[in-house]
Amino acid sequence: MTRQETPDLDALGFDRIIHEPARLVLVTNLYVVDEADFVYLAGRTGLTAGNISSHMTRLENAGYVAISKTFVGKRPRTVYALTPAGRAAFERYRQTVGDLLAESG
């Protein structure tokens, strides 16, 4: 498939930050909670530590996720939460996918 034949995600209205499968799984799991730590997300998504960390950094840079690091006793805990912008972006993404599938169905 040449570059020209690649569907233009931007034209379709897809948010490329959220559209990536691993990030979509992470954002979806964060959407249904207020906040969750790394252990919870690893268990729910099956993603590796490196994957979660790199994707969360990308989401944080986009302003979609807030990351806080704390200690519980002597154990470090990294807590992730969707920002209001992240929630709005995910809701737009759902709407876009819904509209697209409705039109093509």
Add this chain to the structure above:
Amino acid sequence: MTEHRNIEALEKAAYRHSYSDGVVDMFVGASLAWIGAAWIWLSDLAGLAGILPAVLVTAMLEGRKRLIESRVGYVKWRQPRRHWELRNLTVVLLAGVALFALGVAAFVFAGSRSDGTGVLGPLGPGLLAFLLALLALGLGFLMDTPRMFVYAAVLAAGGAIAAAADANPGWPLLPAGIVIVVFGAILFVRFLRTTKAPESR
């Protein structure tokens, strides 16, 4: 994750998963079995049997938090879920207190005479088990926990047998408690097998 067809189902599954470790079941089952056994074999101290579980419940919850959270992780649910949880737990607690008061009042004021002439009549020996079955039934509906229906059925069956046999009221509690412990243990083993502690970050 393919079974989660929408966001609501995903949230529900995640919430259920956070309480699928069986620790609370094992504790409640052991407490029931202990109270039942005390009622049968330590009848003089039966009234005090409930104190031990009440004292241990805080330690159990703290131990569960340490053991389970290290594997399941920390999660703060959305406000609607937290409200739902608080509301349902309050309803269950109030229902439990009301049922307990009802049971005590029935014994004190109506009595359960062995000749079956009391208001409770032949139901007396199974009354506590029936009330607990009602509570389990309510919990099953309110907390959306189907295994509670099994517990309710076991308690009700035990209560019916105790009533029919005019047995000690502790008898239905002992086997029901053991059944609940076994259920909890199965859940706990499954939980430990399927939920490995990921590396901490």
